[in-house]
Amino acid sequence: MADTPLTPEPHGQVSDAVRGNWVDTWAPAPSRPYLRLSRADRPIGTWLLFLPCMMGLMLSMLNDNIVTWHDAWTVAGCAAGAFLMRGAGCTWNDITDRDYDAQVARTQSRPIPSGQVSVKAAVFWMGLQALLSLFILLSFYPNAVFLGVVALVPVLIYPFAKRFTWWPQFFLGIAFNWGALLAWTAHSNQLQWPAVVLYLSGIxxxxxxxxxxAHQDTEDDALIGVKSTARLFAENTHRWLMWFLILTVSLMGVAVVGATIDRSPLSLVIALGGPWAMGWHLFWQLRSLNTEDQDVLLRLFRSNRQAGLIPLLFFACALFV
Known part of the structure; x- marks a missing residue:
């Protein structure tokens, strides 16, 4: 932990935000603290929420070989919903973690601990984002609406997980990959087993x-008593990550087979190229990992946008075979 409080970035910028991001550059000044609270200046989280939605939607389309204009709305709705619900979830996370964030060097510049936004205003902002998300959700099939409402449970639990388990990342996975189930159901109005296996691969x-x-904060987390898989695995992180890589690729492969079993062999092979190529990207991350280098950790984390886009490219190609 830093001996002295971290100096906030100029003009209220958050320390780990993307430099030159649209919030700090173009957004109206009064809106910036709230957009920072939603992590709009750090878009990788929105991508990581959106990508499982697209995987679920595309595998669902591969499964029944039906593509309609309704799917275009599902894409738009999932994109907007990912932005809004990620913002609401991050706001909730920052409300519950405001005392912890004030003690961690990387998070001291966030809007609540730095005094840019009051807790009362943050609660209002969270509710507004959640309400807008609900309006979008209600445009989907009834079963998808039900799944969307149930998704609130892991979202509410996640910020507290680091206080009672060494596996808060597991709870994050439950929340962040729910879109795979929802988007599959938004297309077909039924939840089928390949979607569940895809969801597990996302976790x-x-x-x-x-x-x-999480390796960015291990020293601070140890001092304030926050648990994480980074602290739990410590020097064995590479070994654990290799197992997670194998499980991700294997489970996604099973989901692909289940979704494309009635399609042509060529379509199946192309779709299976998605988890295979994604696995090589994750392997590159693993080979590049240096848990002592903050810049490397953040760069590798952000590169998971590309990792998630890779299988979508293969799924899209398989749709037209």
Missing amino acids: TWTLFYDTIY
Whole structure:
């Protein structure tokens, strides 16, 4: 932990935000603290929430070989919902963690501990984002709406997980990959087993990338008593991440087979190229990992946007075979 409080970035910027991001550059000044609270200046989280949605939607389309204009709305709804619900979830996380964030060097510049936003205002902002998300959710099929409401449970639990378990990244995976179930159901109005297996692969992927992310704060977390898989695995992190890599690729492969079993062999082979190529990207991350280098940790974490886009490219190609 830093001996002295971290000096806030100029103009209220958050320390780990992308430099030159649209919030700090173009957004109206009064809106910036709230957009920072939603992590709009750090878009990787929105991508990591959105990508499982797209995987679920595309495998569902591969499964029944039906593509309609309704799917275009599902894409738009999932994109907007990912932005809004990620913002609401991050706001909730910062409300519950405000005392912890004030003690960790990387998070002292966040809007609540730095005094940019009051807790009362943050609660209002969280409710507004959640309400807008609900309006979008209600446009989906009834079964998808039910899944969307149930998704609130892991979202509410996650911020407290680091206080009672060494596996908070598992709880994050439960919350962040729920979109795989929801988007599959938004297409077909029924939840089928390949979607569940895809969801499980997303959880192991989250364990992979968020363990990397959590290594940024291991020293501070140890001092204030916050648990994480990064602290739990310590020098064995590489070995654990390799297992998560294998599980992610294997489970996604099973989901692909289940979704494409009635399609042509060529379509199956192309779709299976998705988890295979994603696995090589994760292996590159593992080979590049240095848990003592903050810049490397953040760069590898952010590279999971590309990791998640890779299988989508293969799934899209398989749709037209």
